[in-house]
Amino acid sequence: MKRNVTLSVPNLLTYGRILAVPAVSACFYFEGHAPRWVALAIFIVAAITDFFDGYLARAWQQQSALGRMLDPIADKLLVSVSLLMLAAIGTIGGWSLVAAIIILCREILVSGLREFLAELSVSVPVTKMAKWKTTVQLIAIALLLVGPAGEAVLPGTELAGLIALWLAAILTLYTGYDYFRVGIGHLIEE
Numbered sequence: 001m002k003r004n005v006t007l008s009v010p011n012l013l014t015y016g017r018i019l020a021v022p023a024v025s026a027c028f029y030f031e032g033h034a035p036r037w038v039a040l041a042i043f044i045v046a047a048i049t050d051f052f053d054g055y056l057a058r059a060w061q062q063q064s065a066l067g068r069m070l071d072p073i074a075d076k077l078l079v080s081v082s083l084l085m086l087a088a089i090g091t092i093g094g095w096s097l098v099a100a101i102i103i104l105c106r107e108i109l110v111s112g113l114r115e116f117l118a119e120l121s122v123s124v125p126v127t128k129m130a131k132w133k134t135t136v137q138l139i140a141i142a143l144l145l146v147g148p149a150g151e152a153v154l155p156g157t158e159l160a161g162l163i164a165l166w167l168a169a170i171l172t173l174y175t176g177y178d179y180f181r182v183g184i185g186h187l188i189e190e
Contacts, residue, residue, distance in 0.1 A: 005064040010057035013049040014067060017074040020046035021081050024145070028085050033149035040146040046078055047138045072114075075134075076107050082141045091144050096162050099169035103137060106176040113183040124182055133171035140164030 005011060020042050027039035053071060057063045083100045086092045092100050117124055143150065143161030150157030 005062045006066060008057070008060075008062040008064070008067075010053040010060070010062050011064065011067050011070070013053040013056070014070045014074050017046045017049050017053075017078060018070070021074075021077045024078070025081055025085055028089060033152060036146050036149035040142055040150075043078070043082065043138075043142055043145055047142070050075055050134075072111065076111065079137060079141065080104055080107060082145060086141070086144050091147050091158065092162075092165070096165060099162075099165045102169040103165075103172050106172045110176060110179050113179055117183060117186060120186055122182075122186055124179060127175065127178060129171065129178070130175045133168060133175050136164055136171060137168035140168050 023042050024039050024046075027035040027042070029035075050071075053067065057067055083092065083104060087097060087100060114124060140161050143157050143164060147158055147161075
């Protein structure tokens with residue numbers, strides 16, 4: 001008998017991460033430091049659920065097609081919308097916008113490549129380097145989300161966020177190359 005995992009805890013965590021996207025965005029429409037701290041808190045909780053939804057799905061044997069589909073979408077929405085909001089308010093600007101563009105382009109290109117490879121029944125496992133990329137990317141966005149509120153507590157927070165963003169962009173290029181190397185091989189075979 002097949003059980004319904006639509007409302008399983010791992011999937012509920014993924015749904016929560018999707019709902020965090022407009023919540024983080026809404027914080028940018030309010031003045032002062034408090035909304036930036038709220039945005040940071042929501043973002044951190046959402047980032048933590050990214051680890052736990054997959055871990056719990058495997059541990060409790062509640063993996064599902066829905067979860068496999070929604071998990072990367074939730075991740076990309078959280079990262080993309082956060083970067084767009086930070087660019088909209090000028091936290092990310094100038095040359096640092098290039099780092100954000102690299103990250104966004106890679107997310108879109110790798111999603112398309114994974115979809116293509118899935119049609120060929122080719123799985124591309126997530127590498128340790130890709131996990132490091134994600135970690136650095138989330139730290140960068142967190143530091144930038146707190147922005148001026150963080151600067152008031154610990155000067156240099158925004159600069160650290162921008163440096164981490166560039167490091168994430170470099171790791172993004174490296175890990176993106178890995179995906180494309182595998183993908184191109186299968187594309188040429190077609």
